[in-house]
Amino acid sequence: MSSAYQAARQQAAFVERSGRGRLLVSGRDRASYLQGLLTNDTVALKAGEGCYAAYLTPQGRMISDLWVYELGDVILLSVPGDVKDTVLAKLDQFIFSEDVQLGDVTETFGQIAVVGPDAARVVDALLDDGPAARLAALAEHGNIRGSIARHSAIVTRITDAGEPGFDIYVERDGIPSLKAHLAEVNVVELDPQTAEVLRVEAGVPEFHHDMDEETIPLEAGIEDRAISQTKGCYVGQEVIIRVLHRGHGRVARKLVGLTLDGDAVPARGSIVRSDQKDIGEITSSVRSIALDRPIALAYLQRDFLAPGTAVSVAGAHAVVTQPPFLP
16 A cells, blocks of 8 residues: 555645636625526525535536635635636626626645545644634535635635545645645655545546536536535526436436456546447546555446446456445
8 A cells, every 4th residue: 555545544645736727706796696607506605615516508518517615705616727718718708797707816826635534633733823623623615714834825625535635725836835844744745646546436526537528417426516406597407407307317327436357457438348238438447555456437328327237348347336435
């Protein structure tokens, strides 16, 4: 077991996430404006709260997934870096008479995630002021503002890194000192490969790996986290409602986990078969460090989704597994 993986699972580790996009939405109408565009309930958010959401086309396909944080005077959006410009441009198109301003702060702030059982204690100690142990009680998507080494910082509670922890947003020139502080308290950095293992073991889908512009959120299984069933209208809602209520939530394909025999990790795009019939495709795959075997995320046709269903990938036996792969 690698030392970085062990640290993330048993103590704390950090991973660089500055490649993500960071947008600010300001103005008194910011929450109601986003309410009509995103799938989750942004109007319900109070200062210090947040949510996970999707931004859809009128056809119900994903433009992006995103994390929404109400900071009290502005809303911070964290989005995949490769769709940041697209999201910003599309959001800008829908501002008419609302009191809403958009800003791109991707280059202003860096972003580092600290994950693991000791993450709350580690990040609490980094903050320059405020009561100790306050982060341990922070709900998922909860957020606070403060400073770290005299640099303005925002801390948000996260689970999408595979191991629960916190994203720290800090001014770019504060990133080196933040990393130095983490090193001083023996918090190791996760390499990208180990970070990917954590994500896949947790079954967390990633945009442009396990979801893309052709994906309906229900296919990726993110509806319970990303879609409010009680809010008002939003772009793409008709398609979602039609599938949920008329189609009883059934979609033609769905993202599932696969546990594979053997040692070979299948490549992304590998075909999944049942009785020589093509039934799906691998989207993410790793060798699980905890399970000591290959695991994958894959889209399968709806008749093959039940956990325990036997399939094959490149000749290797595999079993459909409900993520997360670890208890």
